[in-house]
Amino acid sequence: ETEAVESQTDVLIIGAGPSGLMAAYWMAVCGVRARIIDKKGTKVFTGQADGLRPRTLELFDSMGFQHRVIHEGHVAVEANFWVPDENGKLTRQGPHCSPKINESNHYNMLLNQGRIERFVIDTIHKYSDLEVERGVIAESFEYDETLEDNPDAYPITVKLRTLSDEEANPAHLTTNGSGPPTAFTNGMGRGSLLPDDWEELIQKSRARQAKTEIVKAKYIIGCDGAHSWTRKQVNIPLEGSMTEHIWGVIDVVPLTNFPDIRRLGTITHSSGTILVIPRERRMVRLYVPVQIVDASTNGRFDRSTITLEMIKARVQAIMSPFTFDFQVCDWWTAYQVGQRVAPTFNKGTRIFLAGDAVHTHSPKVGLGMNMSMQDGFNIGWKVAMVAVGAANPAILNTYTAERHPLAEMLLEFDRLWSGEFTETSTNGTTKADKADRMVDVVESFMDFADGLKAYYPNSSLVWKVSEEEGPAAARNLIPGERIPPMKLRNQAEGNSKWTTRLFESDGPFRIIILAGDVRVEAQQERVAALARILEGEDKTKVSPLCRYMSIPGRESLIEIVTIHSAPWEEVEFFDFPEILRPFDPVMGWGYENIWCDASATWDPYCQGKGYEKWGVDRLRGAMLVLRPDQYIGWSGELEEVDDMTAYLDGVLIKVPTPEL
Template sequence: MDQETEIQNADSDSDSYTDVLIVGAGPAGLMALYWMAVYGVRARIIDKRGTKVFTGQADGLRPRTLELFDSMGFQHRVIHEGHVAVEANFWVPDRNGKLTRQGPHCSPKINESNHHNMLLTQGRVERFVIDAIQNYSDLEIERGIIAESFEYDENLENDLDAYPITVGLRTLSDEEANPVHLTTNTNESGQQIPNEQGRGSLLPDDWNELIQKSHIRKTKIETVKAKFIIGCDGAHSWTRKQVNIPLDGSVTDHIWGVIDIVPLSNFPDMRRLGTITHSSGTILVIPRERNLVRLYVPVQIVNNTSDTRFDRSAITLEMIKTRIQDIISPYTFDFQICDWWAAYQIGQRIAPSFNKGSRIYLAGDAVHTHSPKVGLGMNMSMQDGFNIGWKVAMVAIGAANPAILNTYTEERHPLAEMLLEFDKLWSGEFTETNENGVANSDKAERMVDVVEKFMDFADGLKVYYSESLLVWKDSKDIGSDATLNLIPGERIPPVKLRNQAEGNSKWTTRLFESDGLFRIIILAGDIRTEEQKKRVEILGTVLAGKDQTKISPIHRYVHIPGHKDQIRVITIHSAPWKEVEFFDFPEILRPFDPIMGWGYGDIWCDGFCDWDPHCQGKGYEKWGVDRTRGAMLILRPDQYIGWAGELEEVDEMTAYLDGVLVKMPTSEL
């Protein structure tokens, strides 16, 4: 009997255990896995596909997502490969029916982030996240595996040492893991032709993914017991169905085609983001990397009164091409290279809850589906995974209060509702007829209005996280003088700062790394004044534990793997760089390590830099903080503000942290 036959015929002889099982290795699943790697969690991630995504899928990246990438250390790779999209043109018929350009239109908040909208295929983004995971851990994606059975013992839910989840896994055959639609394309006659995916069409760091790297297992069937499960397995989520969480909403009555091609066209704006409107529909034009352009186009309307899905086999590549040629006329359109194409009928649906109890969580398309035309699907999915990932990971290693898990649905569900509202308004502008009877000449203005209405949400400039254990929004008006734009539950607006010890500049999106730590950010103000210097010295005394009347949060909480502490203190002062010295600050703010030396990376200056036009010394103004008195805040591991207050309010800050983090045993304090 050969090895393959032996594996197929074997039965599972034992159960395996893992703290966290992630189902689905798409954008949400990979972001959740990132946190498992950061915190050293015993975790597994399975995916039914035999390989990662190479072509197609999502391609839009919003500023907030890019800020997170910066904190994870790979945003430079996105910049190197991606296509920046900050302006959009809208082509509409004039009174004589001739297509005319309206625009370019640019976001009025283009400089609210140090990163701008970019376009890059999902496959490359997944590559970058996978590489970031490997910087922390040897966790790998187990491909070609599906979950087939599920049991959940609710009686064990409150016992954090128990494994209440039991999942049966099965290793797929090569044919099952790489179905025909993933290994073939369709020619103009509707025939299936091989997909010539090889080294020539991939970047070198994806070459190994072409090779099947299946671990030799004793069995083809495996039973896994887990403490937590995170379902990131798409719109038809197996995980969601196991816990009977529905998707509420409906499907649309329009069928859309999408193609990634290298265009052969005389249309002037084929390499510019925008739309082309015709009496029979509107095309969305999205320029991409490697001379690719993505086009979304309405193909046909279906009778959808029964709320059923259409047969995708009825749509061909030639049909999509013909529709584009009709709408873009009198300009020409053709192509020789088609990297990927698909047809879809998206439903705008949302789950009433993103969790089942305290052990089962869902993220991404598993809990919200919409059209891809708003360019938010990958962003929302990744931010879902980013949100639940660090929370589950911290609870799994015993470093955080399990009650923080309750904030996941509270924080992400309202954003998913906003996403669906945005999609309904935006997608409605692409249909053949306007129910309000508005002329096409007004379409550009309407589209701009929709975009601007949802801009803060879509770009991630605002997330609207409500008050919770992780977000303290107390009754006092802390924003009136000291922290006007530093709002608990929101991201900290990015600025570029100078390092006090070396003078080099860095964006806060990179400074505040996604390394699993909570951060105390001390905005020390102008310590050239005696009064302010005294305030900072008193704060240093308290944080160092030298004030017996107050409790210091430093060294108080359970450590996470790879770190001596759960808290890192970053100080940012507002005095001119040359008029303050590194050693002017209390030692607790620049701690000394007998091997690594002083904490030179902990003291920063909001000061002007002659050689860096982005480092203008205006961060305090952008944050709305008084340059003399400063302020203090807590950043969560995901860079959202958890608490904000004055330098003297260490007791309240510590109370916030006590509610979130697990304290060290008294004997170890």
């Protein structure tokens, strides 16, 4: 074998699926010395996940590419459940499950995972030249625990191996031996039914004396999917079980007389239930229960027995008497679902796991990609900021605490929802019962599934307001939750913008000053007093603006955004203290720092109702700290700068000056 070169990197990400790419995004934003590898020679182009929930779309908005999803994706807003009536005739029940338009400015959308990965990769390139190293597999792992607490040490050693073209691009199965149509791309070669393939790949590659490299890293993030290699290196199990049902999934352009084929919904017949998901480019995805694993095979299942023809026949049987056929099939696969979750998503403060590596479930809840991306986003910004020396390593402990309970909820949702599909008979249940039950399951998990509620617990990053402290200044802005989106008007420009875009995911913690009614003199004085502290006028205190280390390319890791509640015509941009609208000798005034909760006659979404929705007094206002991921970390009154600074002191690293 050729001698391995040795190198160092601060963060090594294993796997460039949805979770790995989101983590990599933060490495790019924060200028971290990082690498991301993937054993596959190419990204995903067709198939796999397609459902995008509102919270994920909000994140995309904050990353700056949601417009691309809107242009290409398909919106799915209501669900119709088709069930047999008393005479066995399929009838529509619905529409149900309308989106909560007061909760998010985004609806559920459908778009191929390959496009989403493209958008994230393009966005990474806006910040850095970090590239996914494809056809590279991680092969061995060592961890020196004694170095864990030394921030300058590289306790992780990983051997990487470059795969050959054939190894990195395994031929897809395009024939299934069961007659036409067979020449359609399928996911069986990479399917969730396959056992781990990395061991075989490593053996083959060894025999060929492939190029290897020893990488020393400070942090590793395992985003390497359901058969995670990284998880196995650190002996974290996946707990749960495989289900006995085998599912088929097809992405086709349907030829049918079923009237709701372009609407989200389900069709239940005596032989099972299928899920219908309308997609971009006239495509429709269908999830179909194909068979139950025979107990005599010990839960094992021969995937070659499933063919595209077989899945089509199952759809035709369930949809009958409506017709169903297709000429175009973009992708198809079959899978057996494991409902499993890892007991922890980290080992110490250097090794983290995200996405399918720590939770697997059926794709029918449309959450695989969403949960994985949100995991990657969550651990991404935390590791990135710690790695560049801007944040306290203690924040890394919040990752499992914040994400693990959500994975548990995901599995519970999946158990209930999948059960509705595998029930083989509708005997004894009326059509209304069946539809009502499905509506109940979806609606009871809707806030969670759409990501509208995150339930992040108290921690160094989330300071909950206890009831003993009296009513919160911002009743509906709850630490641990995301800031509910609102459309605001820019004071200087009059333009309207959603907060999901305004609070960009470009690094900073944001102090949001809800300045209240600044026409009133007493309120003006409160804001002026706050501004004086932020300017650092009191020499015994250091302004939060220059108190902390920052990330490369950014002068301060703290940004101030002011949102007042007075009519915009009655105050002027220049009325606000200068620290709130900072001046740059080259770029001029910070017009984007002052906003107004006012209506715009030409924009029906901009109604001037932000303060009401957020539960903030229009006169007195409030103050918040938003984390870089738009979750609220701290909230209080305009006077509570000391308490806010204590919060930030626990999270960020102070600039080392003698005064501090």
